[in-house]
Amino acid sequence: MEKSISTYKMTQSESVEQQLWKKSVRRNRAFKALTIASPILLLIIWEILSRTAMIDPRFFPPPSLIILEFFHLGATGQLFHHVGISLYRIVGGFFLGVIPAIIIGLLMGMYLPVRYTLQPLVMALMPIPTLALMPIIIIVFGINDISKMVTIAGSVFFPVLINTVAGVTNIDRIYLDIAKNYGAKSKDYFFKIALPGALPMMMEGIQMGQAIALLTIVAAEMIGANSGIGYLIWTKYKTFVLKDMYVGLVLISFFGYFFSLLLRGLQRKLIPWQKS
Numbered sequence: 001m002e003k004s005i006s007t008y009k010m011t012q013s014e015s016v017e018q019q020l021w022k023k024s025v026r027r028n029r030a031f032k033a034l035t036i037a038s039p040i041l042l043l044i045i046w047e048i049l050s051r052t053a054m055i056d057p058r059f060f061p062p063p064s065l066i067i068l069e070f071f072h073l074g075a076t077g078q079l080f081h082h083v084g085i086s087l088y089r090i091v092g093g094f095f096l097g098v099i100p101a102i103i104i105g106l107l108m109g110m111y112l113p114v115r116y117t118l119q120p121l122v123m124a125l126m127p128i129p130t131l132a133l134m135p136i137i138i139i140v141f142g143i144n145d146i147s148k149m150v151t152i153a154g155s156v157f158f159p160v161l162i163n164t165v166a167g168v169t170n171i172d173r174i175y176l177d178i179a180k181n182y183g184a185k186s187k188d189y190f191f192k193i194a195l196p197g198a199l200p201m202m203m204e205g206i207q208m209g210q211a212i213a214l215l216t217i218v219a220a221e222m223i224g225a226n227s228g229i230g231y232l233i234w235t236k237y238k239t240f241v242l243k244d245m246y247v248g249l250v251l252i253s254f255f256g257y258f259f260s261l262l263l264r265g266l267q268r269k270l271i272p273w274q275k276s
Helices: 002-051 062-074 078-110 112-125 130-141 145-171 175-181 186-223 229-238 242-270
Strands: none
Touching: 002 062, 062 078, 062 242, 078 112, 078 145, 078 186, 078 229, 078 242, 112 145, 130 145, 130 186, 145 186, 186 229, 186 242, 229 242
16 A cells, blocks of 8 residues: 555656656747747848838848848859858957967966966956057058957957956865865866866856957958958948848848857857856
8 A cells, every 4th residue: 555655656756747847848949939930020020111111121121132132142152252251250360369368367367476467457458449459450460361360359358368367266265275285286276177167257258259259350341351241241331232231230140149059059068067
């Protein structure tokens, strides 16, 4: 009798767990459906308003025409040329800014002399917009891809640096004490405590950096370039070919979303203990 009651309770417990699991699955599906439905709904409203001239179709052409223009630019090869150039500059500038920021941020977080030496320089240079320095960057590096990469690197550097320093300084003191008691070397502090401990905040800084990189490349290619997505947006705006301009804007939006998903996936791999 007692065994039957115990079996019944276990069955009931499993049943409750299954119901909760199914409920969670349904909720996640509903959220994913909303994620897909909201931009589609926005595009449908835009299409209707533009087709009925409730908004000026000269300034806001219907999304269907923008999609057709996207395929037209792709067929002529212009689109892939501009996208390839911009991606090359973005990726190069991103890593040029992120790698030094992580190294310097870890050193600033671990060693007080380094922090107090570099902190005034960081605080003084961080408020200066990198685009404001672009004339100097062009004078030094010339009107080429390197100058665009340096501009992006300067924009990406500071958010990654600040978040990395904050990540190291927020590590629980107990880990440092344990490492010290076990005679850990500087290399062990760096790779086994500082780097893993700073990863969550560091990845948030990198997320911010990728968004800033996309903003910067558009502005940089508007100022001094003859190719790229920013150049496409600016030249089509000046000639009032707004369908092509919107193609460039959609591409930047797409790459921002794609890079964000990519980094979130990387974050889940690198920080499996953190819920995202």
